[in-house]
Amino acid sequence: MTRAYAGWQADAVTDTSPPPTDHPTVTGPVTVLTDGVVTLRAHSVDDADAITEQSNDPESLRWTTVPRPYSREDALGWVEHNLAAWADPRATRSWAIEWTDETGAARYGGTIDLRPGAAPSAGELGFGLHPDARGRGLMSRAVRLVVGHAFSTPVWGAPVGRVHWRAVVGNWGSRRAAWAAGFTFHGTIPGGHPDPEGGPVALDTWTGSIAPGDPLSARTPWLAPPPVAGERVQLRPWRLADVEAIEPRDDPEHWMPPRSILRPETFAAWLLTRQERMSEGTAVDWCVADRETDRALGSVTLFSRGGPIGDTAELGYQFFPSARGRGAAKEAARLAVAHALAPVAEGGLGVRRLVGETAADNEASNAVLRSVGFVPFGREHAVDRVAGGGWGDGLHWELLPPGATD
Incomplete structure (x- = not known):
């Protein structure tokens, strides 16, 4: 069926068909979302190589706490865990981001998660893009799809009334995706995140959120100093x-x-x-x-x-x-x-x-x-x-x- 939210349309389809036998088992229905450019679907073993590439990319290592080094076995275990979580009514909902490249081929673009927050009425976003998918506006599209889904579906048994976003200070790519999708920024939390490099000092984090009725588009201009x-x-x-x-x-x-x-x-x-x-x-x-x-x-x-x-x-x-x-x-x-x-x-x-x-x-x-x-x-x-x-x-x-x- 089709759900529309704040001017952005997402096709939400519950996929109950059995997965191929050479894939990890999906133990719960996976909600597929698309806006015609980006499709959010279940992860697949076929994504493992791209997930491994993304997780070993310098920018991913800089801002996330993925295992170091990250192996294909890590990716396969992570895919298995994400698929199994769909059967748990209180667990994280994790999607693979799929996009179509210049040749018309469908490509794995990254991952976006909707994680349980302080109560069933709150969720928290987590996301990351493969290097080949960056700079194309794909993540802001994915964020809009997930937020629209969260506000139209009782994801964890109750209506979601607030979706939060956090990122290590300096992660401008993450901040720009949240900004483009309409998040309001609330400030900086000192010492709110472990150092991805394992250092002894916790890093500051930016925080923002969005609520039902907020437009899924930038609330303020993002200015730049032109030469x-x-x-x-x-x-x-x-x-x-x-x-x-x-x-x-x-x-x-x-x-x-x-x-x-x-x-x-x-x-x-x-x-x-x-x-x-x-x-x-x-x-x-x-x-x-x-x-x-x-x-x-x-x-x-x-x-x-x-x-x-x-x-x-x-x-x-x-x-x-x-x-x-x-x-x-x-x-x-x-x-x-x-x-x-x-x-x-x-x-x-x-x-x-x-x-x-x-x-x-x-x-x-x-x-x-x-x-x-x-x-x-x-x-x-x-x-x-x-x-x-x-x-x-x-x-x-x-x-x-x-x-x-x-």
Whole structure:
């Protein structure tokens, strides 16, 4: 029969036919799901070689706790276990992901599990793709199929009202599949997962979930920093190797929020935070690099303090001491502003209004904003604690291009 959920259609078929005699025994009915592109079916001994390849793939080893090394015998035992679990009314439901390649051949693409949660009303997803199937949008399709099935079937004897997702922090492929399927991200759990490499320190995990009635599509945009070339500088994504270019700051501490300052010892965490914000649609962060040498000079960002960037975005920037006084900040700000104001159809953010905040005594930063068309619209008195005692004022700026108030 056909079941539809939130605009996505899944054909759910209960397959009770006996398996071939050379396959492990299926001891319970297997629910087959398909959207016409991806098919979720029972695992088969014929999948064993591909499962072994996937489980020994570096990306799989990086993010999962599969046996190391992983043998074909491991795969066969795992297939047997998954098939037998269909007979247990409280067990994990595990599907093989099947897709059709460019030659028209049906291929094993990976595995997706729906695992029992804290109660029959909750489930948890687990999934992984074979290297040949990655980058094709297959996993988000598989996730939608399983979630739609969970919310339309009492999988463990009761209606499922919440499906959870977790992944080790940094597993962007897993996060993107959950994002595309409509999951809401709830935050990071410190020390929530064993180190797949067997290290003594538990790893942080991202967590998210979805409920019946939630759309099975992305809830927020996933922003990215497109490369932008200027005359003297270029805007590009940050790289971990850029840590070598970071220089100590030599300006007053009240000019920059402490957590935003680029420092070698905190750069990895600083970059991760900005990548997370872009995945939530709340920021676009660029490395500003020298056009000729590609050496990092500083950063420029467009962000929102209250959810995904929409009508308004805020401009921020910081530059290393050796990059100042040569027009790099003004050019980078001009390039970022142009991207913010460009229509979405042209690859921009399509914002109507830009804002900014500076310390009133930061003349260099104020000059950057003036150079790209910002004007001050407010002053906060005694808002910044300054060195040596006392308080400094803060300025609020805005840029309204022609027609923004029409």
